[in-house]
Amino acid sequence: MKKEKYITEKVGKTGITLEVKIPYRNDYGERKYHSKSFNTSDYTTNAEAMRNAVNYRNKYLYQLKEFGIAENKKVNVSECYELTKKFYGFAKETQRKHDIRFHYLAKYHNRPINKITAFQIQMSLQEISDKSQGVINSVYTLWKQIFHVAIANNYVMLDPTLKVTVPRSRKISVPKPVEMECTLDDVVNAVMNYGNSEFNSRIISYALITMYYLGLRPSEAYALAKEDIDLERRMVIISKAIGSTPDKQVTVKNTKNLNSVRILPLPDELIPYLKDCMGVQSSEYLFATESGQFITSRKYSNFIHNAMVKANINFRPYMLRHLFSTKLVTANTDIRTVQELMGHKNINMTVNYARSSDKLKREAINRIV
Numbered sequence: 001m002k003k004e005k006y007i008t009e010k011v012g013k014t015g016i017t018l019e020v021k022i023p024y025r026n027d028y029g030e031r032k033y034h035s036k037s038f039n040t041s042d043y044t045t046n047a048e049a050m051r052n053a054v055n056y057r058n059k060y061l062y063q064l065k066e067f068g069i070a071e072n073k074k075v076n077v078s079e080c081y082e083l084t085k086k087f088y089g090f091a092k093e094t095q096r097k098h099d100i101r102f103h104y105l106a107k108y109h110n111r112p113i114n115k116i117t118a119f120q121i122q123m124s125l126q127e128i129s130d131k132s133q134g135v136i137n138s139v140y141t142l143w144k145q146i147f148h149v150a151i152a153n154n155y156v157m158l159d160p161t162l163k164v165t166v167p168r169s170r171k172i173s174v175p176k177p178v179e180m181e182c183t184l185d186d187v188v189n190a191v192m193n194y195g196n197s198e199f200n201s202r203i204i205s206y207a208l209i210t211m212y213y214l215g216l217r218p219s220e221a222y223a224l225a226k227e228d229i230d231l232e233r234r235m236v237i238i239s240k241a242i243g244s245t246p247d248k249q250v251t252v253k254n255t256k257n258l259n260s261v262r263i264l265p266l267p268d269e270l271i272p273y274l275k276d277c278m279g280v281q282s283s284e285y286l287f288a289t290e291s292g293q294f295i296t297s298r299k300y301s302n303f304i305h306n307a308m309v310k311a312n313i314n315f316r317p318y319m320l321r322h323l324f325s326t327k328l329v330t331a332n333t334d335i336r337t338v339q340e341l342m343g344h345k346n347i348n349m350t351v352n353y354a355r356s357s358d359k360l361k362r363e364a365i366n367r368i369v
Helices: 046-066 077-088 092-108 118-126 133-152 184-192 198-214 218-222 271-280 297-311 318-330 335-342 347-353 358-368
Strands: 007-012 015-025 031-039 235-238 240-243 251-254 262-265
Touching: 007 046, 015 046, 031 046, 077 092, 077 133, 092 118, 092 133, 118 133, 184 198, 184 297, 198 218, 198 271, 198 297, 198 318, 218 240, 218 297, 262 335, 318 335, 335 347
Parallel strands: none
Antiparallel strands: 007 015, 015 031, 235 262, 240 251
């Protein structure tokens, strides 16, 4: 093979090993070497192994010249994962979800980041191919974030996730129904008959009624303040949501995106409920607890879920948002208006949201049979 600078050939039992060995000075001016080996038995041809070694050498020399390279540090996968939280500034709730996904990589937590190969990443995804596609995709995203941080800190030079093919899920997924098979009154009665606090049950009922008439995301409804309601002009301002930040688990933050900021007209039917709510609520926020605290969408969802189980009703708060958009579309509302009322970033999302009901599908088939 052609001789290359900083690359030497060593003959062993497993074939020829190409060793990339590049000198550099550490922070104390001491002469050190960065090395990495490429065994020709791992490649189809010796020439392919040499190309990979040359490519690695060139990238390392470039980064050494442009940015400077610190000494090799024995940093493991877990340490790089923890750095992703600071690097990306994830909110507390996002961190919690990532921690759950990171458990799928438990066998790799203590392995040096510079020893992780594309094959190992591929196998880690194959091992969870019985999970949903969403879980597989999110674990792959974790790997990408981990190596993004590792490269930024010069722990590694190459991103092995680029050589990985995300496997398809083997799990047979059945879409959750989004069509409401009950009435709003059924839902409100179930909530009012559950829990130890009549105040909280009443407030949650008001929140659900508001979602029904305005098609709000639960996090948007729970962040509504009295100052957002203009009864005289019959309008409501949607500009914030309940969520988490890197510093706080529960707080009021910006809406999901800029398109989510919107001014909605208040339906006549909703106004009496809002007046009642403002009359009993001492907090500046409409749907705060009796003690004036915020409640996360997840905690409210648990309360509502338990209330529905007790009443034997199949219902989730997001069904109200789907119902709202579907009613608009089936009423021949122009799609741009639907998008703005829903606060969607693009029209495709609006179309996906407004799913046909079983009744509409049945009517459509009957018309052509």
